Amino acid sequence: MEALLCTRLGDPTSSISAPTGKNSESSSSPIEISRNHPIPELDSPTAVRVKVKATSLNFANYLEILGKYQEKPLLPFIPGSDYAGTVDAVGPAVTKFKVGDHVCSFADLGSYATFIVQDQSLLFGVPKGCDLVAAAALPVAFGTSHVALVHRANLNSSQVLLVLGAAGGVGVAAVQIGKVCGAVVIAVARGAEKVQFLKSLGVDYVVDSTNQNVTASVKEFLKSRNLKGVDVLYDPVGGKLTKETMKLLNWGAQILVIGFASGEIPVIPANIALVKNWTVHGLYWGSYRTHRPAVLEDSICELLSWMEKGLITIHISHTYSLSEANLAFSAIKDRKAIGKVLILLDDLGGVRSKL
Numbered sequence: 001m002e003a004l005l006c007t008r009l010g011d012p013t014s015s016i017s018a019p020t021g022k023n024s025e026s027s028s029s030p031i032e033i034s035r036n037h038p039i040p041e042l043d044s045p046t047a048v049r050v051k052v053k054a055t056s057l058n059f060a061n062y063l064e065i066l067g068k069y070q071e072k073p074l075l076p077f078i079p080g081s082d083y084a085g086t087v088d089a090v091g092p093a094v095t096k097f098k099v100g101d102h103v104c105s106f107a108d109l110g111s112y113a114t115f116i117v118q119d120q121s122l123l124f125g126v127p128k129g130c131d132l133v134a135a136a137a138l139p140v141a142f143g144t145s146h147v148a149l150v151h152r153a154n155l156n157s158s159q160v161l162l163v164l165g166a167a168g169g170v171g172v173a174a175v176q177i178g179k180v181c182g183a184v185v186i187a188v189a190r191g192a193e194k195v196q197f198l199k200s201l202g203v204d205y206v207v208d209s210t211n212q213n214v215t216a217s218v219k220e221f222l223k224s225r226n227l228k229g230v231d232v233l234y235d236p237v238g239g240k241l242t243k244e245t246m247k248l249l250n251w252g253a254q255i256l257v258i259g260f261a262s263g264e265i266p267v268i269p270a271n272i273a274l275v276k277n278w279t280v281h282g283l284y285w286g287s288y289r290t291h292r293p294a295v296l297e298d299s300i301c302e303l304l305s306w307m308e309k310g311l312i313t314i315h316i317s318h319t320y321s322l323s324e325a326n327l328a329f330s331a332i333k334d335r336k337a338i339g340k341v342l343i344l345l346d347d348l349g350g351v352r353s354k355l
């Protein structure tokens with residue numbers, strides 16, 4: 001089978017290496033395509049092998065290859081976490097799925113390959129009528145935002161939600177989930193195209209961080225609606241933007257610490273949190289599989305039902321083949337993605353961007 005291998009740590013956006021064995025020593029890329037990689041065997045009676053149709057790029061996959069993520073897998077490894085595809089083989093004790101079923105899931109590693117094996121308990125059936133490629137982009141981005149907003153913050157229709165990095169993978173998920181919960185949703189993103197897209201999702205107010213002062217602009221909007229401030233801050237960006245937007249938070253507000261796409265870990269002053277009765281939630285979604293697997297399962301099931309009903313839509317701005325993975329990582333690094341970037345496994349064509 002075909003698989004993307006990370007053979008050393010480094011920037012995966014440089015030109016991709018030739019297939020294993022040929023010139024990989026001299027290439028500057030830390031990733032290469034292995035064309036005859038062994039197909040993974042079923043490793044237990046309840047194991048399922050999935051033929052991957054599409055797999056998504058998350059900022060974490062990029063950080064992992066750079067060596068800057070909290071998880072540090074042993075080299076070489078096949079990166080990739082969330083995916084969707086068709087059941088290809090099942091172990092003798094599998095009861096939930098049969099060959100040909102459409103499923104999606106996420107793994108610690110290994111989805112940037114033609115096949116992946118996981119236990120049946122970790123797979124979700126993709127409802128009939130839902131696009132299988134879109135389902136590949138749901139687990140991590142929507143799963144993270146759903147656990148954060150619904151399970152941790154208990155977001156409701158009397159609250160104001162502020163989403164930073166709102167046009168990125170988790171951001172687009174957060175604004176849509178915010179609207180499903182009935183909250184007033186404010187989004188921050190960079191550039192006219194992202195702003196236009198967020199408006200098309202029904203976001204109540206969008207700030208373009210390239211040419212607007214974020215705090216002044218949000219304050220003006222809040223005033224125009226007779227709203228006091230922000231109740232829930234969804235923050236996958238960190239750095240200066242967090243520092244600025246903390247000025248907008250209400251008494252009793254909640255801060256969801258999701259990530260640091262800016263590269264800067266923000267400081268949240270404990271004295272201000274005390275005086276203003278803030279709650280700070282650190283959220284590491286992947287660790288729910290170990291510590292709260294039932295929450296994670298309920299969350300993905302609810303999201304798939306929302307997808308089926310059309311309450312949320314997966315926006316895919318770029319798709320690439322596996323051998324174009326460096327370009328896929330560039331779209332993330334260069335902040336070009338609006339929604340999700342995907343790798344299509346059974347597609348041999350060239351770069352397709354909707355931008």
Ligand SMILES: NC(=O)c1ccc[n+]([C@@H]2O[C@H](COP(=O)([O-])OP(=O)(O)OC[C@H]3O[C@@H](n4cnc5c(N)ncnc54)[C@H](OP(=O)(O)O)[C@@H]3O)[C@@H](O)[C@H]2O)c1
Nearest residue numbers: 059165168169170189190236259260261262283284285335
């Ligand atoms: N805690 C968890 O369990 C969890 C789960 C998933 C993701 N995350 C984290 O959440 C963050 C976002 O992930 P994602 O997959 O949504 O990434 P993404 O699609 O690349 O979106 C990141 C967004 O951050 C903004 N940004 C601001 N400064 C940036 C910079 N210097 N470089 C790149 N982007 C910058 C960009 O928006 P503008 O260009 O519009 O400013 C971009 O749209 C990452 O840190 C990721 O590790 C955490």
